Every structure is written in C-alpha cells, then in structure tokens.
Amino acid sequence: MTSSGRSAFRSSGVALSPSPPTMSLSLVGLVSLLLAAALESTSLPMQIAAPADPMVNGAQSDSASVAATIRAYHEALTAGDSLAALKLLTPDAVIVEAGGIETLADYRSHHLASDISFAKAVKQTRGSIHVRVRGDMAWATSTSEATGESRGRPVNSVGAELAILTRTPMGWRISAFHWSSRSRRS
Template sequence: MKKFILAFLFIGNSSVVYAQDMVSKDVALIKAVVQYYHKALEAKDKETALKLLSDDVLIQESGHLETAEEYKSHHLMSDMEFSAAVSGKREVIEAVTEGNIGWVVSSSSMVGEFRGREINSIGAELIVLLKENGSWKIRAIHWSSRKNE
C-alpha cells in the first residue's frame, strides 16, 4: 500500500510539474511573440509582423477599431514608421495563459519625433493571443497613450 501511495504521489506531482512547465513555456512564448512583433515594427519588417497576427486580428487604438484588412492596408505602415522613428521602453506587467488563450499587459514610455511632432508619451498595451495549430498568434491589440507630464 505504501508503494502505491508513493507511486500515486510521484505520478500526481509529476503531472502538476509537467502542467506548470507547459504554462511557463507558453508564458515565455507569448512574451516572445509580443517582443518579436514590436521588433518587426521597429525594423519595418511587414512580412514578419503579419505572420505574428491572426487572420482576423482586431486592433483598437485611440477609440477606433480596425479589422485585419483595414490594419494591414494602411495603419500597419504608420505603426512601423512610428516604431522606427521613436525610442521606446516597454515593460511587461503581466503575462498569462489559460489553455489556448494568452494575454500580455505592458506599459511603455516613448520619446522622439514623428512627422514633425515631438513625442513624449506613456502608454498601456494589452495583446491577446490565441494558440492556432500549435503556434501563438496575436488575436487582438489594444493600445492607449497619453502625454507624459
């Protein structure tokens, strides 16, 4: 009986450790996807940026909602130009996965000049990701910012 209990405890704890390892791996992966997305924007690498977005991504910014097609057709280029022109510091506040859904909450500060305007802002970002066919893709982005005073 003692052997059975010890075996049960070992197997049970192994499952918990395995599940925790999978969650830790997924959290690291969603953080990496978000980081690669921002790096692609900074490098003006449209192909990589688009590969990280789901086909039906939604983008919310400044009170506007854009579909994937709207974002890809015009706003993505503007985001790449902005990211390349303005220096920023981004800090992940929280990254969570629950099954095939994950989200990353970040804060940022941006300083520089863009299209003749001085930029000194702080922002908040929420990126929701969905695991599709074993890969994490960005499903929704919400950005908000304000002047840094």
C-alpha cells in the same frame, strides 16, 4: 464592404469574418475576454522579466512563448518588416486604438505603415510583459515610454498595451491588440 466602401465590421459594429468560427474573435468575444481578465482575482500575473514560481502544465513555457511573440511583433515594426509583423497576427485579428476598431485588412491597408514609421522614428522603452494563459488563449499587458520625434512633432508619452493571443499550430499568434497612450505629465 458596404455601399460606402467601409468594411461591414467598422460600419455596423458587428464582426463579419470569413475565417472559420473556431478562430473568430468577435467584438463581443473580445469584450467578454477583457471583462474576464478584469474580474480575475485568484491569480497574480506572471512577470516575464522576473524569476517566476515553478508552474505546472507548461504554463511557464507558454508564458515565455507569448511574451516572445509580442516582442517579435514590436521588433518587426522597428525593423520595418511588415510581413514578419503580419505573420504574427491571426487572420481575424482586431486592432483597438484611438477610439476605433480595425480588422486585419483595415490595419494592413491603413495603419500598419504609420505604426512602422513611428516605431522606426521614436525611441521606445518597453516595460515587463505580464502574461496569463488559459488553455489555448492568453492575454498580456505591458507599458511603454516613447520619446523622440515623429512626423515633425515631439513625442514624450507613456502607453499601455493589451494583447490577446491564440495558440495555433504555428505557435502563439496575436488575435487582438489594444493600445492607448497619453502625453507624459510634466
């Protein structure tokens, strides 16, 4: 914490994590992984909702497990189960949304409750989850549509999500989420 009471991560832009370095995903690491994903052009993403080509080295089951972890996270939010949602995040997870970056502690204390409230109030239709696995890291992209009312305001939006996951002894866990959304164009 800084003298202003904000976490050092948010005020300085530098990831300071009490977790072991092997599980740490700094902002530089997140940006590097996002850049690698953007530059990847040799393979097409596997679409979980559609039949996939046979894959080697368990990549198909890894992809299915990654997608299942992401679905379980969203199901936990919709059910209002913050503990189940938090168990699917790594201790050093970062949430990137609305122009800011939150540590897991920031997210737990500031934003998780509003994400649960939104998930419970608004009908969300999620698109297919596209997964890429590279060793013990994976990233997944998906889109969604949201309609309904939240906090007394109408919602009619489309969104995109990028999740970065790490293989742990407990299975795949979410190391980073990036969400963006906009009002649906008429």
